[in-house]
Amino acid sequence: MTTGFISYTHADTALKEQLVQHLAPLQREGLIDIWHDGMLRPGEHLDPAVQAALAASDLVILLLSAAFVASEYCYEQEMMRAFARQRDGTARVVSIFLRPCQWKGVPVGDGQTLSEFVALPKDGKPVISWPDADTAFDNAVGAIRDMLKADRARSARTTDARTLQPNTAISTPRPANASNLLGIAAKPTDLDRDRFLREGFQTTAALFEQKLAELKASDPRIDTDFERIDSRSFAASAYLDGKRVGQVSIWHGGDMWRNALCLSYDTATSTRNSMNDWLPIEDTPHGLAFGARNAMSHVRPDGPLDAAGAAAYFWDNFLDQVRSRIR
Known part of the structure; x- marks a missing residue:
């Protein structure tokens, strides 16, 4: 199961909660397990727990807005580290734009900017610019679901191919005798x-x-x-x-x-x-x-x-x- 980390600024908490609700069907399907800092227990040390969860995630979902980009913590400690992991091949980053902002030129490291990556919802249209937020989040989560389903199908095909290889699931050589001619495996x-x-x-x-x-x-x-x-x-x-x-x-x-x-x-x-x-x-x-x-x-x-x-x-x-x- 894919582990997802939601990176957001607390100014966008209400929209984050709507996204979590839209991700619930994917969790019930066993496609993703979501983590965000709202799940921390009282008394836990915030920063180490957040960074450890980020490091252990397979998918980082960035909820972008002007407030997010203005936040030093969200930008430096979460987004930049997420894109560094994507370049290393240890995680994938998905950006969901919540509110209109000048995001296209925002650097994400290694000479890249946000404009070089596909944005959600469709065409990077911010969530609050849609007729309603539910429709926008449904569009974004539908794209994430398709991506996770494709990943699962690809993984299953790879596993099936491995299973058929003799060095993975061992098929014992058959002796050259009458039972072998009858198709009875040793x-x-x-x-x-x-x-x-x-x-x-x-x-x-x-x-x-x-x-x-x-x-x-x-x-x-x-x-x-x-x-x-x-x-x-x-x-x-x-x-x-x-x-x-x-x-x-x-x-x-x-x-x-x-x-x-x-x-x-x-x-x-x-x-x-x-x-x-x-x-x-x-x-x-x-x-x-x-x-x-x-x-x-x-x-x-x-x-x-x-x-x-x-x-x-x-x-x-x-x-x-x-x-x-x-x-």
């Missing part, structure tokens, strides 16, 4: 399962190491730690201003879950006798895969996962934990 062996499990673990460890580095580079307040405990387990942590806001250990093997990738939110020195989520190996018509039917996250995958899908599923769980602790 069953995967214990060796096949061991190798598939090891591939899934190594892919997950590599993704966590890469994503943690990206998360750390996204904001100076954020730090991360990756520890390879042994050949079958690793631990990952995220920190905001030195305070741990996320921790996970992932492993495979052991007596209780021999043929599964396991995740625990316990300490990095997990005893591996309990877990919070798991992806056991399953036989599928296309070969081996990680089954998600019993996955314990509130957002479950649609079907069996290859190594990359399992890694992404666990990373999304970890990010959900981080976000829940900074809100």
Whole structure:
């Protein structure tokens, strides 16, 4: 699921609340999970929480107006960082213009200006210039929905293509015998399962190491730690201003879950006798895969996962934990 961050000035709070209502159907569809500073709890430190949420977002929605551009915080700390992440390929920026203002020449870094990017609603016509705000927001959110649906379809096609590749979902070679001539596939062996499990673990460890580095580079307040405990387990942590806001250990093997990738939110020195989520190996018509039917996250995958899908599923769980602790 895409994580969205709404950047706005408090002068436009009423219009922001209308947008949040229009985004609700997309949230119920499981297309996006929205964050804005109105979700902060009393007593939370505003700036670190906002910056951590911005750094963890996939999509940044800018609600632009003259008040927004005039705000040093909105412009420097949110918009400029959002466009920097877009140039790095770690986030996407969508601009929704709320009120008329001279926005086209506003710099967004690297010699670019706002005029170089598609603006919402249609043709960059400000929300308050439409017959009513609901129609304007419906137009803008419809475009965002189409974008997210296209992203999901593209991701599904990529996953399906990977599933059909023998190096992703293993199809055991068939022996040259009579049963093969009848089209009866040979069953995967214990060796096949061991190798598939090891591939899934190594892919997950590599993704966590890469994503943690990206998360750390996204904001100076954020730090991360990756520890390879042994050949079958690793631990990952995220920190905001030195305070741990996320921790996970992932492993495979052991007596209780021999043929599964396991995740625990316990300490990095997990005893591996309990877990919070798991992806056991399953036989599928296309070969081996990680089954998600019993996955314990509130957002479950649609079907069996290859190594990359399992890694992404666990990373999304970890990010959900981080976000829940900074809100």
